[in-house]
Amino acid sequence: MPIDAARALAARPRETLLAWTPKDVLLYHLGIGAGRAATDPDELRYVLEDRLHVxxxxxxxxxxxGVAGVGAALGAPGVDVDLTAVLHGAQRIALHRPLPPAGAATRTSRVAAVYDKGKAAVLVLRSEAADEDGPLWTSDTQLYVRGEGGFGGERGPSPPVPAPGREPAHVADRGIRADQALLYRLSGDANPLHADPEFAALAGFERPILHGLCSYGIALKAAVDTVLGGDVGRVRSYAARFAGVVYPGETLRIRMWPEPEPEPGSGSAGGGRIVLTAGAVERDEAPVLADTVIEYG
Incomplete structure (x- = not known):
């Protein structure tokens, strides 16, 4: 059944109550590779409760x-699609203030846009989370739905963010543990594509692939640690397009171009942005993340 764009856009927002504890944050950080080396003070701020940075x-x-609120989009009125045709195409988060290690919030989600790409449709799910002190974050999740285009809708923006034509200021290699996907899935995304070899083979992959949002977190942590001196509070927004896959056991190479470049060791440098790419080293740096920008203050 085709997507009914008008009905999906007119549907009432859905509200979901969220709650998390330091244990959830610690598990997430371990799932994206924090804590290596285990005694490094710069790593301990991600894995110990008494100094936890989120x-x-x-x-x-x-x-x-429902990771990133994807279920709210796929269950919206006017959206009746084959789940095997859905790909997570891109993700953006805008932070209104630093995330607390423990909290409770209300997330309001709605389909904000439906774009017609010809052979596919793109659903944009917008989620806004707020607690008793006010807004926490706004996220846009783009879902690419194969076979659902051609309904005569707007094609939508496709603004590429090319890597600058110069050598990156920073390059960080992050090894992906063989069990990384098994650990990351404990934060909520239990899709068998990331754990079951037989299911991965049916989907056309030689073995289970790492979650795109795991790569997304690994790349952000590398940029925060390398460019922003580990100060998570400086991140204002983070957007990336999922350009390909990385397999557990491979190495993610993250190339970073800060604009402008913060002064070394300065925690008070002015704002700017970091253009970033990530690729799988063992496969000639096959693209994993593209059109990726971190805005910082």
Whole structure:
């Protein structure tokens, strides 16, 4: 059944109650590779309760009630699609203030746009989370639905963010543990594509692939640690397009171009943005994340 764009856009927003504890944050951080090396003070701020800094990408799993709120889009009126045709195309998070290690919030989700790409449709799910002190974050999740285009709708924006034509200021290699996907899935995304070899083979992959949002978190952490001196509170927004897959056991190479470049060791440098790419080293840096930008203050 085709997507009824008008009905999906007119549907009332859905509200979901979210709650999380430091344990949820710790598990998420371990799931994206924090804590290596285990005695490094710069790593301990991600894995010990008494000094816990929360990476903004935790917002994609906070509350463990449908990662990034994807279920709210696929269950919206006017959206009746084959789940095997759905791909997570892109993700953006805007932070209104640093995320607390423990909290409770209300997330309001709605289909904000439906674009016609010809052979596919793109659903944009907008989720806004707020607690008793006010807004926490706004996220846009883009879902690419194969075979649902051609309904005569707007094609929508496709603004690429090309890597600058110069050598990156920073390059960080992050090894993906063989069991990384098994650990990350405990934060809420239990899709068998990331754990079951037989299911992955049916989907056309040689073995289970890492979650796109896991790569998303790994890349953000690398940029925060490398460019922003580990200060998670400086991140204002983070957007990325999922350009390909990385397999557990491979190495993610993250190339970073800060604009402008913060002064070394300065925690008070002015704002700017970081253009970033990520690729799988063992496969000639096959693209994993593209059109990726972190805005910081």
């Amino acid at each position: 990476l903004p990408s935790f917002a994609t799993v906070a509350g463990d009630v």
